[in-house]
Each structure stands twice: as C-alpha cells, then as structure tokens.
Amino acid sequence: MNDERLLIGALTLYLGELSKIMGGLNQHYLKLRSYLNSKEIKDEATKELLEEVIISIKTEIDSLKKTYKATKNIYKGLIRNISNEKQDLSNNSN
Amino acid sequence: MFSRDILNRKKPVFKDNKIYLICYNPPSIYIDIADNLLNKFLLTGFGFYRFIDEWTIEDNDQECKVRAILLYYGLPLIKHKIPGTKIPNLEDLKNSSNKYIYYIAGMYWLLMNLSNVKPPKIKKLLNLTKKVNGQPIKVKELESQNLIVYPNMSDLLDFYNLIQRARTINIWDYYNWFIKQL
Numbered sequence: 001m002n003d004e005r006l007l008i009g010a011l012t013l014y015l016g017e018l019s020k021i022m023g024g025l026n027q028h029y030l031k032l033r034s035y036l037n038s039k040e041i042k043d044e045a046t047k048e049l050l051e052e053v054i055i056s057i058k059t060e061i062d063s064l065k066k067t068y069k070a071t072k073n074i075y076k077g078l079i080r081n082i083s084n085e086k087q088d089l090s091n092n093s094n
Numbered sequence: 095m096f097s098r099d100i101l102n103r104k105k106p107v108f109k110d111n112k113i114y115l116i117c118y119n120p121p122s123i124y125i126d127i128a129d130n131l132l133n134k135f136l137l138t139g140f141g142f143y144r145f146i147d148e149w150t151i152e153d154n155d156q157e158c159k160v161r162a163i164l165l166y167y168g169l170p171l172i173k174h175k176i177p178g179t180k181i182p183n184l185e186d187l188k189n190s191s192n193k194y195i196y197y198i199a200g201m202y203w204l205l206m207n208l209s210n211v212k213p214p215k216i217k218k219l220l221n222l223t224k225k226v227n228g229q230p231i232k233v234k235e236l237e238s239q240n241l242i243v244y245p246n247m248s249d250l251l252d253f254y255n256l257i258q259r260a261r262t263i264n265i266w267d268y269y270n271w272f273i274k275q276l
Contacts, residue, residue, distance in 0.1 A: 010269040017263060024256040028249075032202065035195045045175070045186035049199040052180050056206045060260050073267070 004078055011075045018068045022061055029057045097255030104253055113137075113146055114162035117222055117235060120242045125151065128163055134219065139211050145170035145183075150234035157234065164233075167245050168224045173235065183262065184235060194243040199244070205254045209261070216254045222246040267268045 017082065036050045108114065108125075115128040115136065129137055138144045145163045152158075164171050164184070172183045182200035192194035205216070223245075 006272050007269065010272045013272075014263070014265045014268045017259070017268075019264065021256055021260050024252070025223065028177075028202075028253050028256070032199070035198070037113045039211075041195060043186075043189055043190040043248060046192060046196045046199060047267045049180050049186075049196065049203060050180070053199050053202040053206065060257065064260055 008078050015071055018064055022064045025057055025061050099213040108158060108160050114160050116149060116164045118166045121225055122230045123233050123236060125231040135215055139215055140172050145172055147173045152187060152232040165222060168219045169197060169204060169254045193241060197243050201250050213255055217251060
C-alpha cells in the first residue's frame with residue numbers, strides 16, 4: 001500500500017472521530033443553550049457563567065469544524081488523485 | 095493562674111498552617127486534610143490552590159477559622175464573588191434562581207479550564223461526593239442553606255472526555271495506527 005492510500009485510510013478514521021466529537025459537544029452545547037433560554041434563570045451570575053461556558057464550547061466546535069473542512073478537502077484531493085491515476089492507467093492499457 | 099474555662103478547653107484539632115478540604119456531601123459536610131495522600135491530586139493535578147478560602151467551622155463546640163478548599167459536589171467554590179471574573183463562588187450559588195444550573199455551568203467552566211488532567215482523575219474528583227472521607231463538620235457559611243442538587247456525573251465525565259479528545263486528536267496517531275496494522 002502506498003503512502004497516499006495509507007493517508008486516505010487514516011483520514012477516513014480521523015474524519016469519523018472528528019465528526020463524533022463535534023456531535024457530542026454539540027449535544028452539550030444545545031443542552032446548555034436550552035438552560036439559558038429557559039425562564040427559570042433570573043439572576044445575572046448564573047446567566048453570565050452559562051454564557052461564558054456556551055461561548056467556550058462554541059469556539060471548540062468551530063475550531064473542530066474548520067479542521068474537519070480542511071481535512072475533508074485534503075481527503076477529496078487524494079481521492080481525486082487516485083481516481084485520476086486509475087483513469088490514466090486504464091487509458092494507457094487501452 | 096489559668097481559669098477553669100481555659101483549663102477545660104479542649105485543644106483545637108485544626109491547625110493554622112494546614113490546608114483543609116471541605117466536601118459538601120448532603121446531608122453532611124466532611125473535612126479532611128487537603129495535602130494528604132488521598133486528596134493531594136486536587137492540589138497538584140488540578141491546581142486548586144486558587145480556591146483556598148477562609149471558612150468558619152465548629153471545632154470542639156468552638157467556632158474557628160480554617161483555610162480550606164470547599165468542594166460542592168466536586169465543584170470548588172470561593173466564598174465571595176470576585177468582580178470581573180466568573181470564578182464559581184458560594185455567594186452567587188446562594189443567590190442563584192436555579193442552583194442545579196449554576197452548579198452545572200460551574201462544572202463545565204471548571205472542566206473547560208482544566209488541561210492535562212487524565213479522565214480517571216476527573217472521575218476521582220466526581221466520586222468525592224459519594225465517599226465519606228474525613229470527619230463530619232459544621233460549616234457556618236453553609237448552615238441553613240438549601241443547596242442540595244442531584245447532578246448527573248456521567249454527563250460531566252462524557253463532556254470532559256469530549257473536550258480532551260477535541261484538544262488532543264491528531265491525524266498522525268491514526269496514520270501510525272494504520273501502519274501498525276499492516
């Protein structure tokens with residue numbers, strides 16, 4: 001197996017794990033947002049603490065999203081390369 | 095000559111030069127030494143030194159002040175709000191319209207601010223609320239306060255695992271793993 005194919009295999013797993021982490025963090029994010037939007041919280045201190053945590057989680061998710069997008073582009077590029085190589089090989093053999 | 099009162103007074107158990115750990119474990123509150131083998135990880139691994147505050151406890155029927163870290167279901171709380179910061183504190187907790195949500199927000203805040211602490215140690219911190227370490231004590235600042243909540247510890251642990259994975263995930267770990275499989 002060449003390096004490119006190894007990288008594609010690793011990238012597939014990596015993207016899957018990134019997606020799982022983003023999904024998990026998003027659930028926590030949504031739960032905290034629902035607390036913030038509920039009418040139960042009337043004091044500023046609880047609101048402020050929740051807001052700070054929500055912003056921090058959002059920052060983590062956004063950073064993961066950027067990594068995911070960039071990695072996905074690399075992944076697509078590699079797949080494209082391999083399929084072009086295959087195409088070239090089949091054209092040459094014909 | 096000493097008066098009878100002074101002679102009868104029991105020697106205080108708590109020392110000025112020690113740092114204690116007060117665990118809020120409803121309906122009781124327990125006190126232990128913070129830097130003993132069992133609890134030292136809180137100071138060395140978690141850096142809870144910044145949560146040391148002065149608390150009033152009852153020692154041999156006398157009130158006395160101790161320097162301690164108060165753990166409220168694993169969440170360290172300082173006594174008063176520090177303006178301009180979001181450090182969880184007892185004053186805000188008491189005034190919160192929803193103590194459970196304040197606790198949860200505080201725990202998320204704590205877990206986001208911790209780095210390089212392995213998940214088993216987080217589990218150990220969360221488990222402190224189930225264990226009865228040290229001796230029961232009365233803490234004046236916590237008296238007559240309805241602060242009981244029912245936190246979901248596995249949810250918090252799940253969040254910490256996710257945050258740690260988010261911060262440490264690395265493509266080369268997967269690449270090397272792939273190579274090893276060949």
